[in-house]
Amino acid sequence: MSRDFELAELKLIADVISSSKFLTYNQSAELLHKIENLCCDCDAMQLRRNVFVTGRSKQPNKGVLYNVDTIQRAIAGENGKFKISFKYFEYDMNRRKKYRDKARICTPYALVWDRDHYYLVAWNDHRECYSNFRVDRMESVRITAEPARPLDRDFDLTQYVMTHISMFSGDEVEVKIRCDQSIVNAVLDRFGMDVRMIPDKDGEHFTLYASVVAEAPFYAWLFQFGGKAVVQSPEWVRQEYIDMLRDVMENA
Template identity: 40%
Template structure:
């Protein structure tokens, strides 16, 4: 780019220098600013830089100038994101199983661009955490984009759905036949991304792991299930699905020791009904999708929790306990 064109971009390069090289604990002098601008092929007088800084302040950039031993030092004060917020974003990207390792690195690099080079190094240290399991589906961004597009356009989608076999190969479900559903919502649950949709053939709400969806296409037909989703509560749906495993919905009564009160609130929310039984225990009545995952969750709570109703669910729990006893008694 010619030097003349660079001169026209002086204020933008000034902002770039301040954003990259300064923060609340790192400042830069006017001499250093002028030297940094020269690296971009820009020559400037101090007076014009002062004017550009005022224009940037008017625009909303928090440029702070502080005098120390007859020298002024400049830095960016408040940023759009604080360092703690950027660390939270980095941790979220790292923890997201629905993102591939490659996409995670790309996103984290972009997040680093929101900080100074000094703060970015702190974010980089955040990245070196224990190995986390990541999806292998590189099309996750495309999938999410297609689903949002379908929801915005009020149309159905078709796709193929797969599972992994013991050889770590993708095996298409329904022998590769297309699924056709009406997408209504996306949910992040159990460290995975899920599509919540209406299946008109089965007349029910279903969910699908987004990273296991292939070849998503928008259909011409309008979405169905509007009446079902008009009263749909995504939070309630996620609470009753354990690990997003489906099952028959039941109102289940659980007898709990008092020390499990926090566990119940964490799982079902502060509005969960807890009825005192005696000084040491209470009952909770919760609507859940009764699945093996739900039964395993109750078992994991140990002697502090016991399903007491309805009888059909108690019976199912007894069968599950018998199955486990047989499984672990076999040689």
């Protein structure tokens, strides 16, 4: 009997579901049960033995799936493209939700999966710029009657995602970084295969040229390599990183 999925393919899907942070424990279990129904009893038993739902850092907001659905419908715009409204929150020290001002009004352009989280890339009416929002921190997502703002013709979503480490919003700047050859794979993982890298004559280093948002996530990414990644320019980025390192040492 022919089937749409091989067992290995279903296992891959099941692994993604079980490890997804944006799904609650119950949502993961329910989806895995549906995956089992796509294969025969024998394969379902094998799938069940090899997949488990981890409770590690699971999403407490069960409305995330519905948020994603609403956002996708707004982006697709089958009945016309419109802006969305939503409430945005962060957690305080007591794990209570702290809402940001009033409801946000944005034009949604894309949903991006980055480091175990869903992000919305949108035009922020309040700030009049492109902004990123964690979907699991959005509530009361609604499609409004206000027409969406057209996407700028020169806006490159792929480039935008590659340069906004951890989806931090901000202005891009091109940096020049001298790197040890041992971190080349980490560089390619972060910036993609088309990033500009110039090998040094010593055969042990290369110079990386990349556009980044010079904010905390970029410096955190840089820090993991220690002296194997040295910012050469621009000078203000280099100095900002040095100041950050000095602050860490003084307060350690």
